[in-house]
Amino acid sequence: MDKIEHIGIAVRDLEAAKGVYQNLLNTPVYKTETVETEHVITAFLQTGPNKIELLTATHPDSAIAKFIDKKGEGIHHIAFAVADIRAEMTRLKAEGFTLLSDEPKPGADNKLVCFVHPKSANGVLIELCQEIA
Numbered sequence: 001m002d003k004i005e006h007i008g009i010a011v012r013d014l015e016a017a018k019g020v021y022q023n024l025l026n027t028p029v030y031k032t033e034t035v036e037t038e039h040v041i042t043a044f045l046q047t048g049p050n051k052i053e054l055l056t057a058t059h060p061d062s063a064i065a066k067f068i069d070k071k072g073e074g075i076h077h078i079a080f081a082v083a084d085i086r087a088e089m090t091r092l093k094a095e096g097f098t099l100l101s102d103e104p105k106p107g108a109d110n111k112l113v114c115f116v117h118p119k120s121a122n123g124v125l126i127e128l129c130q131e132i133a
Contacts, residue, residue, distance in 0.1 A: 001088065005081040005111075005129045006044070006051035010064050011073050014056040018043050021052060029054075033108050040064050042108040053079070053108065077115070079127035085112050088128055092116060104130065 011017035018029050025047045032043045039062030043054040055076060057065035067076055082088040085104045093099060098117040107113030107129065116126035 001080040001082055001128075003081050004050075005079040005127075006053045006109075007075060008053045008055055008077040008079060008127065009074065010067050010076040011054050011056050012068060014041055014043060014054060017054045017056070017073075021045050021054060025052070031109065034058065035106075035108050037105065038062065038064075038107075040108075044109060077125040077127045079113075079129050082128050082130050085114060085128050085130035089114055097121070104128070106132070 009017070009021075014032075022028055022045065025045055027045055027047050029043045029045055032041065034041050039057060039059035040055045041058055045052045045054075055064050057068070059065065064076065089099055089104070097120040100115040100117055104112040104114045107127075109129075110132050111129040112132055113130075114128045116128070118125045
């Protein structure tokens, strides 16, 4: 894994959260995107090399809606940039980690993504991200 790519934060009201984080980080949202397959809308902010992804549900059965219902708003996942997502998935499986998909899928911000089950990582949902060339 190369670096922390971003920290994902689940929010109920994306517009309100955008205002909070733009003020907190003193930087504008640089991208808002709907990810239909995950039933979410995302908004990205960057300060220095660090990125925050705000996520809000577009459907009550989405993973983000279920997360907020169970745990409330807050940190949802930590994403790590990887050079070769398939190789990293193979390595993690061999190490005994449980992946939430067998193949990477398109995600937000021009990335291929795969998630590691939180039960495999001390309760933290881990996202692997590879830039789509």
